Amino acid sequence: MSEMADEKSTAAGMSGKRIDGSPSPRFAVSMAYFERAAKVIPGGIYGSKSPGFLVPGHFPYYLSRAQGSRIYDADGNEFIDYLCGYGSQIVGYGNPAVDGQALEQARRGDLLNQPHPAMVELAERLVGLVEDMDWAVFVKNGTDATTLATSIARADTGKQVIVAAEGAYHGAANWCSTNVFPVFMQAEQRDVRFFPYNDVQALEALFAANKGHVACVILTPYHHPTYRPQQLPTPEFTAAAERLCRAEGAYLIVDDIRANFRLDMRGSHRFFGIHPDMVTMGKALANGYPISVLLGTDGLRKTASSFFITGTYWMSAVPMIAALATLGEMERLGGTARLAELGRTLKEGLESLGKEAGFRARVSGPLAIPYLTFDEDSDLYLNQRFCAAMADRGVFMHPHHNWFISLAHTEEDIARTLEAAQGAFRELGSSSSLAAERP
Amino acid sequence: MKTNFAHLGPEERSVLARLKASLALRLAEEACAADAELQKRCPPNGIAMKLGIRGSDAPLRLQVPRTSSRRPSLLLFFPNTEAAVRVLSGAKGTAIPLPLGSGAFVALTFFRKALGRAAELLRSPDTSEETRAGLLLAATLYGLEAIAGESYLERRMQIIPDGVVGIRAGGIAYQVTKKGRTIHVQRDAPSAAASGSPHLDALLSFAGYRSAIDVLSGKRQAVVALGSGEVRVEGLLPLVQGLFAVLDRLSWYLGVEV
Numbered sequence: 001m002s003e004m005a006d007e008k009s010t011a012a013g014m015s016g017k018r019i020d021g022s023p024s025p026r027f028a029v030s031m032a033y034f035e036r037a038a039k040v041i042p043g044g045i046y047g048s049k050s051p052g053f054l055v056p057g058h059f060p061y062y063l064s065r066a067q068g069s070r071i072y073d074a075d076g077n078e079f080i081d082y083l084c085g086y087g088s089q090i091v092g093y094g095n096p097a098v099d100g101q102a103l104e105q106a107r108r109g110d111l112l113n114q115p116h117p118a119m120v121e122l123a124e125r126l127v128g129l130v131e132d133m134d135w136a137v138f139v140k141n142g143t144d145a146t147t148l149a150t151s152i153a154r155a156d157t158g159k160q161v162i163v164a165a166e167g168a169y170h171g172a173a174n175w176c177s178t179n180v181f182p183v184f185m186q187a188e189q190r191d192v193r194f195f196p197y198n199d200v201q202a203l204e205a206l207f208a209a210n211k212g213h214v215a216c217v218i219l220t221p222y223h224h225p226t227y228r229p230q231q232l233p234t235p236e237f238t239a240a241a242e243r244l245c246r247a248e249g250a251y252l253i254v255d256d257i258r259a260n261f262r263l264d265m266r267g268s269h270r271f272f273g274i275h276p277d278m279v280t281m282g283k284a285l286a287n288g289y290p291i292s293v294l295l296g297t298d299g300l301r302k303t304a305s306s307f308f309i310t311g312t313y314w315m316s317a318v319p320m321i322a323a324l325a326t327l328g329e330m331e332r333l334g335g336t337a338r339l340a341e342l343g344r345t346l347k348e349g350l351e352s353l354g355k356e357a358g359f360r361a362r363v364s365g366p367l368a369i370p371y372l373t374f375d376e377d378s379d380l381y382l383n384q385r386f387c388a389a390m391a392d393r394g395v396f397m398h399p400h401h402n403w404f405i406s407l408a409h410t411e412e413d414i415a416r417t418l419e420a421a422q423g424a425f426r427e428l429g430s431s432s433s434l435a436a437e438r439p
Numbered sequence: 440m441k442t443n444f445a446h447l448g449p450e451e452r453s454v455l456a457r458l459k460a461s462l463a464l465r466l467a468e469e470a471c472a473a474d475a476e477l478q479k480r481c482p483p484n485g486i487a488m489k490l491g492i493r494g495s496d497a498p499l500r501l502q503v504p505r506t507s508s509r510r511p512s513l514l515l516f517f518p519n520t521e522a523a524v525r526v527l528s529g530a531k532g533t534a535i536p537l538p539l540g541s542g543a544f545v546a547l548t549f550f551r552k553a554l555g556r557a558a559e560l561l562r563s564p565d566t567s568e569e570t571r572a573g574l575l576l577a578a579t580l581y582g583l584e585a586i587a588g589e590s591y592l593e594r595r596m597q598i599i600p601d602g603v604v605g606i607r608a609g610g611i612a613y614q615v616t617k618k619g620r621t622i623h624v625q626r627d628a629p630s631a632a633a634s635g636s637p638h639l640d641a642l643l644s645f646a647g648y649r650s651a652i653d654v655l656s657g658k659r660q661a662v663v664a665l666g667s668g669e670v671r672v673e674g675l676l677p678l679v680q681g682l683f684a685v686l687d688r689l690s691w692y693l694g695v696e697v
């Protein structure tokens with residue numbers, strides 16, 4: 001990995017020197033683009049890709065290319081990537097089988113007047129694969145799928161209230177986004193009610209308070225809030241969600257968009273023993289090609305059929321071909337077992353290196369979707385310093401968002417990552433204690 | 440989008456009046472701290488007065504020097520929120536000075552001078568960057584404090600985690616505490632910027648006075664300054680991001696035409 005920065009140059013180059021406002025030589029091209037962007041794009045880079053969400057000065061803002069488990073920024077810096085396009089890369093960037101078939105279809109025609117036969121093949125494949133699901137509707141973004149799912153639940157039940165867990169992300173539409181302007185709260189957000197994840201009593205209380213009005217509960221298969229350790233569901237909690245939904249005549253939606261196929265090829269609900277009425281998938285579904293899906297059970301087929309569902313790009317052929325190819329590649333490359341195996345090595349390595357350096361570093365969540373936090377620092381100062389130090393060493397680990405393992409990661413990648421982590425933990429330890437450095 | 444005072448609802452009027460009053464007092468205090476001429480004019484035992492607005496919250500207090508424990512000698516009373524907003528924006532309107540003790544007239548004259556001086560300092564190209572940054576920081580942070588409780592911000596304040604943010608620009612240091620639906624602002628002694636005193640959940644530091652001025656005057660977008668390293672945020676990010684969202688609402692209030 002020739003472009004990976006060595007320890008000396010990184011220590012001199014980046015760490016913590018950005019407060020003087022001088023451009024970082026390592027990211028000069030990124031910075032120049034960002035300055036230009038700020039003039040013509042609100043915020044320069046908006047949403048979750050905004051530089052402020054990372055650790056400015058230590059991470060690139062623009063990426064130019066990627067291959068396998070590596071990403072290359074606009075300045076030519078190389079990183080081992082653990083964000084995987086926010087989870088969308090599951091068989092690796094530029095996977096030849098997926099890209100080969102997708103590009104072939106692109107040449108033959110992508111967005112056609114009518115759907116490509118691949119749509120039927122993909123629907124059949126998913127319905128056969130994903131446990132308990134009987135039909136599939138293809139959309140573009142995850143938000144399209146979650147919005148459609150909650151709308152179908154509302155239309156079918158004739159009830160308004162959507163129940164969701166506090167801190168869960170279901171997309172950027174007004175009903176579920178953090179754009180909490182009162183004008184949306186009086187309309188789209190008015191009937192969305194929140195409870196603390198895994199809290200059975202709170203969920204029961206919410207159902208009781210909204211008796212006769214709950215259309216659905218939407219849950220991620222496990223809790224992956226931003227800025228916080230990840231939480232697996234307790235069996236009591238998932239059983240309660242199912243029981244309350246059944247008793248109330250409400251639908252249970254599992255929003256599997258993030259975990260998609262990383263835990264179980266039959267859906268993450270199968271992994272956790274949840275029995276939903278609808279499942280949303282996206283991100284890794286086509287290894288980064290734009291497609292998401294809403295899957296549902298027979299009971300909802302009629303209502304789904306009565307919906308006018310469309311979008312100009314929703315039926316483009318390339319992502320469907322790519323999704324079929326991705327499913328094939330997942331199996332060929334070892335599937336979820338392989339992801340978990342790689343994830344275990346990373347988790348155990350990071351936790352033990354952290355401990356050696358005197359930190360209570362903890363990797364939470366499923367093995368294939370890890371996230372490191374420090375039990376001694378819920379404010380995330382250590383996360384930011386650790387991830388900055390890792391980025392300085394050529395490893396892209398997000399300080400505030402969970403990470404992803406892909407089937408393109410290798411044992412060698414993990415070994416290099418752990419080597420970098422050893423240096424990063426040491427740097428954290430030597431930069432005086434957290435408490436002393438904190439103002 | 441610009442709004443006219445006439446289009447505001449009763450709560451917005453009340454919040455705006457309180458905001459204007461708070462900014463007037465804080466900017467006057469800031470001008471006193473920065474301006475030797477003004478300090479000379481201050482009577483030896485200091486100035487203490489209150490602003491009261493019918494239809495808005497409890498009276499706000501001006502204390503010069505900040506450490507003085509003098510009892511207020513004057514209540515400057517506004518019969519309604521519109522009068523307060525108009526007068527404190529420099530337009531014509533009714534303000535009733537109610538003496539509470541000796542030195543009431545001196546206090547009023549001094550307040551007017553200090554407020555005028557603050558406006559001058561903000562306008563003048565000769566003002567030092569430190570003073571300008573100090574005025575803008577005071578206006579921004581006390582502005583947040585003044586509007587935090589309004590119902591428009593209720594859900595937003597709910598989402599923002601509670602905690603303490605340290606703000607640093609050169610030698611200026613503040614602590615901003617967000618708790619429930621309130622924001623409390625406290626100016627730290629400059630030494631606090633360097634020392635390792637209280638626990639901060641997040642730290643927002645400007646590269647220098649210039650960066651603070653550019654961001655707080657709206658010349659440079661905060662997200663862009665963050666990206667370019669002129670502003671740095673460490674620690675509990677959603678706390679600081681949340682405050683930036685409240686800041687948007689403050690800008691809206693400051694844009695209301697009288």
Ligand SMILES: Cc1ncc(COP(=O)(O)O)c(C=O)c1O
Pocket residue numbers: 086140141142143144146169170171172220255256257258282283
């Ligand atoms: C669980 C979950 N649901 C929904 C979405 C929204 O997906 P999209 O960004 O494709 O609209 C996301 C995206 O991060 C997600 O993680």
